[in-house]
Amino acid sequence: MDTVTALRELIGEKAVLDAAELAERPAGIWRPDKLRGEALALPRTTAEVASVLRWCHAHGARVVTQGGLTGLVHGADTEPGDVILSLERMREIEVIDPRQRCATAQAGVPLQALQEAVEPHGLMFPLDLGARGSATLGGNAATNAGGNRVIRYGMMRNMVLGLEVVLPDGIVLSDMNCLIKNNAGYDLKHLFIGSEGTLGVITRLVLRLWEAPLSHNMALAGLESFDAVAALLKHMDANLGGTLSAFEGLWRDFYRLVTTAPAQGRPPIAGDYPYYVLLESQGADPELDAQRFERALESAFEAGLLADAAIARSESDCADFWALRDDVEQVFNGGFPLVFDISLPIAEMEGYVDGLAAALPAAIGEHKLWVWGHLGDGNLHLAIQVPVEAAERLRPLAEEQVYAPLAAFRGSVSAEHGIGLEKKPWLPVSRAAGEIALMRSLKQTLDPQGLLNPGKIFDPA
Structure with missing residues (x-):
């Protein structure tokens, strides 16, 4: 039985698109290309996600999970033979608890939808970023999103109280509690927050809410x-x-x-x-x-x-x-922007940016450089605009100038967007060899066949 037919039997005829149908869908909100894959599954529940992963695990099918497709590091890219697992139908906000100040929601809920849903209760969900209307809560957790108010409220990691996750073999790991303090053994949810969909699929979340400011x-x-x-x-x-x-x-x-x-x-x-x-x-x-x-x-x-x-x-x-x-979006006018997301000590920022501006002309030639970002928490965004026809040739040269200097003061090549495919060669700038080896060991333990979002963050051992 072929993949499309098998998955349709599991979750419904209309819940699975074949290769021709998914090829009509964009690969990302910032991208002109279309999706590639063998099938696209659109589950509505954790149980349906589990059934899809269980079948894929049994048949050795690669799976890439997708949320709002707002990422900038090719973290949800697919290949022609992949099964794409889109959580776009999992958009239910199940519970808003004003007394405990937490919300339970499915992973496909857009960030802005939760923000607006809690407002009538006098509460706020403080994570905020420009793609709020498209970015999903599950994607926010999978990439440990940051955004505009990290200086006060922290990253997405600080806002997640509980998770429900489906492991690569279809086993459901559910820890959906509203407790801020819970030191009962390992806090397993942190394995999956920031793991970019390589260790499990986040399907439901319990999120901490704050009193709305007056x-x-x-x-x-x-x-x-x-x-x-x-x-x-x-x-x-x-x-x-x-x-x-x-x-x-x-x-x-x-x-x-x-x-x-x-x-x-x-x-x-x-x-x-x-x-x-x-x-x-x-x-x-x-x-x-x-x-x-x-x-x-x-x-x-x-x-x-x-x-x-x-x-x-x-x-x-x-x-x-x-x-x-x-x-x-203005950085797209007049050329192609190579966009970077880094973090570094505030004391190093001026020297770093000045050094980058001085080095780029010799390294890549004609360009424009724009710098902005969440300076209060050490996160800068850089856009280096180059001629469209030269973008792919100049990208590795620009990456060298942006990333290599960060090693001198243990800066990060990714402040909030993740590693994906784009930053994988530069992960050693920010992570020691022992750290990367431990990441590989965790991947091997949870996903020994390497089927879940394969090739992202680092190569297999």
């Missing part, structure tokens, strides 16, 4: 030096009493890119400063928090940390500020 204050500031940027982070965090929720950095060229045509954004302040910072504070007292936020900015001016700043006076202003930061 105040929201934002400003966009221009600064004359990177020393002032670092000092401003410490100053605002110290003066806002734990309410600083975002500290986003934008280098001048990126700020100009998103505030001039064809971009829709308009500059709240002049575009002449070398650095810009987007500041956000969330609190519980609208009047007092606004006063404290403005006093903190005033004292930063008095200390010579700020050159200029615009303060948001409404939620509309806040949305406009965030729109500037999130308008990363």
